[in-house]
Amino acid sequence: xxxxxxxxxxPVVGQGRVRQFLVTPIGAQLTAIVVFxxxxxxxxxxxxxxPGPVSVAQFLWVELSGGSHGGVVRGQFWQHFAHTLRHxxxxxxxxxxxxxxxxxxxxxxxxxxxxxxxTVLVLLTLPAFVWAxxxxxxxxxxxxxxxxxxxxxxxxxxxxNVAQGVRSITxxxxxxxxxxxxxxxxxxxxLTIAAVTGYIFAGLRFAIIIGWNGILxxxxxxxxxxxxxxxxxxxxxxxxxxxxxxxxxxxVFIVVLDRLILNRLQTRAFRWRDPNAADAEQVKLExxxx
Amino acid sequence: MxxxxxxxLKKVFPAPQKGGDPVVAIxxxxxxxxxxxxxxxxxxxxxxxxxxxxxxxxxxxxxxxxVSVKEGDRPARLGYVFQDARLLPWRTxxxxxxxxxxxxxxxxQSSAERYLEMVGLNHTGEMFPGQLSxxxxxxxxxxxxxxxxxxxxxxxxxxxxxxxxxxRSLRDHLQVLWTATRKTxxxxxxxxxxxxxxxxxxxxxxxxxxxxDDIAIGLEHPRRAADPKVATLQAEILGRFEEMHPSxxxxxxxxx
Numbered sequence: 001x002x003x004x005x006x007x008x009x010x011p012v013v014g015q016g017r018v019r020q021f022l023v024t025p026i027g028a029q030l031t032a033i034v035v036f037x038x039x040x041x042x043x044x045x046x047x048x049x050x051p052g053p054v055s056v057a058q059f060l061w062v063e064l065s066g067g068s069h070g071g072v073v074r075g076q077f078w079q080h081f082a083h084t085l086r087h088x089x090x091x092x093x094x095x096x097x098x099x100x101x102x103x104x105x106x107x108x109x110x111x112x113x114x115x116x117x118x119t120v121l122v123l124l125t126l127p128a129f130v131w132a133x134x135x136x137x138x139x140x141x142x143x144x145x146x147x148x149x150x151x152x153x154x155x156x157x158x159x160x161n162v163a164q165g166v167r168s169i170t171x172x173x174x175x176x177x178x179x180x181x182x183x184x185x186x187x188x189x190x191l192t193i194a195a196v197t198g199y200i201f202a203g204l205r206f207a208i209i210i211g212w213n214g215i216l217x218x219x220x221x222x223x224x225x226x227x228x229x230x231x232x233x234x235x236x237x238x239x240x241x242x243x244x245x246x247x248x249x250x251x252v253f254i255v256v257l258d259r260l261i262l263n264r265l266q267t268r269a270f271r272w273r274d275p276n277a278a279d280a281e282q283v284k285l286e287x288x289x290x
Numbered sequence: 291m292x293x294x295x296x297x298x299l300k301k302v303f304p305a306p307q308k309g310g311d312p313v314v315a316i317x318x319x320x321x322x323x324x325x326x327x328x329x330x331x332x333x334x335x336x337x338x339x340x341x342x343x344x345x346x347x348x349x350x351x352x353x354x355x356x357v358s359v360k361e362g363d364r365p366a367r368l369g370y371v372f373q374d375a376r377l378l379p380w381r382t383x384x385x386x387x388x389x390x391x392x393x394x395x396x397x398x399q400s401s402a403e404r405y406l407e408m409v410g411l412n413h414t415g416e417m418f419p420g421q422l423s424x425x426x427x428x429x430x431x432x433x434x435x436x437x438x439x440x441x442x443x444x445x446x447x448x449x450x451x452x453x454x455x456x457x458r459s460l461r462d463h464l465q466v467l468w469t470a471t472r473k474t475x476x477x478x479x480x481x482x483x484x485x486x487x488x489x490x491x492x493x494x495x496x497x498x499x500x501x502x503d504d505i506a507i508g509l510e511h512p513r514r515a516a517d518p519k520v521a522t523l524q525a526e527i528l529g530r531f532e533e534m535h536p537s538x539x540x541x542x543x544x545x546x
Binding site: 172173175176177178179180181182186190191194195197198271272273 | 347348349368369370372374376378379380381385389390418419420438444
C-alpha cells in the first residue's frame with residue numbers, strides 16, 4: 001500500500017480573523033448594521049426624497065442636545081421620551097396587575113377558564129392600533145388614551161402566560177407537597193411563585209413589545225406630547241429626516257431593552273428548561289457513569 | 291420506628307360516570323405493621339395498593355374503618371417515594387431536597403448531601419431535574435424521602451416506570467440505604483420478584499381490595515436477585531398467585 005503526503009495550504013491569517021469576528025454575535029450584529037447603513041445610503045441615491053443616514057444622525061444630534069432645528073424650533077428629545085415612558089409605565093402597570101390576577105384565576109379554576117379564556121383570546125388577536133383608535137374615540141386628545149392603549153394591549157399577553165404558568169403546577173406536585181406536609185408558605189414560594197415566574201417574564205416581554213407599538217400609535221392620533229406625537233409633528237412638517245429619526249429612536253429603544261434586559265431575564269427565569277444545558281450536563285454525567 | 295394500625299379500612303370512590311356504580315377500591319383491610327421492617331404490598335392492578343398508601347399519607351380520606359400511623363404517642367413523620375420522581379422542575383436538586391425538610395441551613399444541607407451521595411448522586415445538587423435522566427431523578431426522589439428522617443417510608447411502585455436495568459440498579463441503591471437506616475417501609479409493587487428481593491414481609495392483596503395472603507420472608511439483607519434462595523421463594527410465591535388467578539393458568543395450558 002503506497003503512502004501519500006498532502007501539503008496543506010498555510011492558513012491566511014487575515015481571512016481567519018474576519019471569519020472568526022463574523023461568527024461572534026456582536027460581530028454579526030455590527031456587520032448587519034453596517035450593511036444596512038450602506039444599503040440605506042444607496043437607496044438615497046436612487047430616491048433623493050429619502051433622508052440619508054448622515055442627515056438623520058445630524059437631526060438626532062440636534063434633537064438630543066436641545067440645539068436649534070432652524071428658527072425657534074429646538075430639540076426636545078428628553079421631554080418627549082420621558083413623557084412617553086411615564087405613560088407607558090403607568091399603562092403597563094394597569095394592564096399587568098389585572099392580567100396577573102385573571103391569569104391566576106383562569107389557570108386555577110375550570111369555571112373561570114370556561115368563562116374568560118375565549119374573551120382573552122379575542123383580546124389577544126386585536127392589533128394595538130385598534131386600541132389606539134378606540135381609546136382616542138372614547139377619551140379624545142387626552143393622557144388616558146395612550147395609557148389605556150398600553151393597558152389593553154398588554155393585558156391579554158400577561159393573562160395567557162400567567163394562566164399557562166399556573167397550569168404547569170400539576171396535581172402530582174401538589175400531592176407530593178401534601179404527602180411531605182410542606183408548609184403552605186413554602187409551597188407558595190417554591191411551587192406557585194417559582195412555577196409562574198418564568199411565564200410572568202415571558203408575558204411581560206410580549207406585553208412591553210406590543211404596548212410600545214400601541215403607545216406610538218395612540219400618541220400619533222391623540223397625544224399632545226411623547227414619542228408618537230413628536231414623530232407625527234415632523235411628519236406633518238414635511239421634515240422626513242425628523243420622522244425617520246424618531247422612528248429609529250422608537251425601534252432602538254425596544255430592541256436594546258429586549259436584548260439587554262427582557263430576553264436575559266426570561267432566559268434566566270426559564271434556565272431550568274434550557275435543553276442545551278441539559279444535553280451538555282447529561283453527556284457529562286453519562287461520561288462519569290451517572 | 292413507626293407503628294401502623296389499620297382496622298376494617300374501606301374506600302369507595304364516586305361513580306366515574308353519571309348513573310354508574312361507585313368504585314370499591316378497598317373492601318375491607320385490617321393490617322398491623324410494627325418495627326424496623328420492610329413490608330411489600332403486592333397485587334394486581336386495581337386492588338387498592340396505591341389507594342392504601344394515599345390514605346396512610348393523608349392524600350385520600352377513608353370511607354370507613356380506622357387508620358393510625360404513630361411513632362410512640364405522636365403522629366409518625368412520613369416520607370414518600372412516588373411512581374415518578376415528582377421533583378419541582380424549576381428548582382435545583384438541592385432545593386428539591388430541602389423543600390420537604392422542616393429545617394434548613396447547614397445541617398439540612400449536609401444531610402441532603404449525605405443522602406444524595408448514598409444514591410450515587412453527589413455533585414448534582416446545583417443541577418435542575420431536567421438535566422438528569424429518569425433513573426437519576428428517581429434516585430433523587432428516594433434520597434429526598436430518606437432525608438426527612440421518616441418514621442414510616444411509603445413507596446408507591448417507585449421503579450415501575452423505569453427500564454429493567456435501571457430498576458435493578460435502583461433496587462440495589464435502595465437496599466444500601468435501607469440497610470444503613472432500617473426505616474419502617476411500606477412498599478407497593480405489582481412485581482413479586484422485586485418484593486421477595488426487598489421485603490421482610492409480603493402482603494398480597496386480591497382484586498376488590500382485601501388481603502389474600504400475608505407471607506414472612508426470613509432471608510438476610512441485602513439480597514441479590516440471582517440468589518438461589520431468593521429465586522426459590524419467588525417461585526413459591528408466584529405459585530400462590532396462580533391460586534388467586536386460576537383462569538390465567540388455564541388459558542396458558544390451553545395455549546401449550
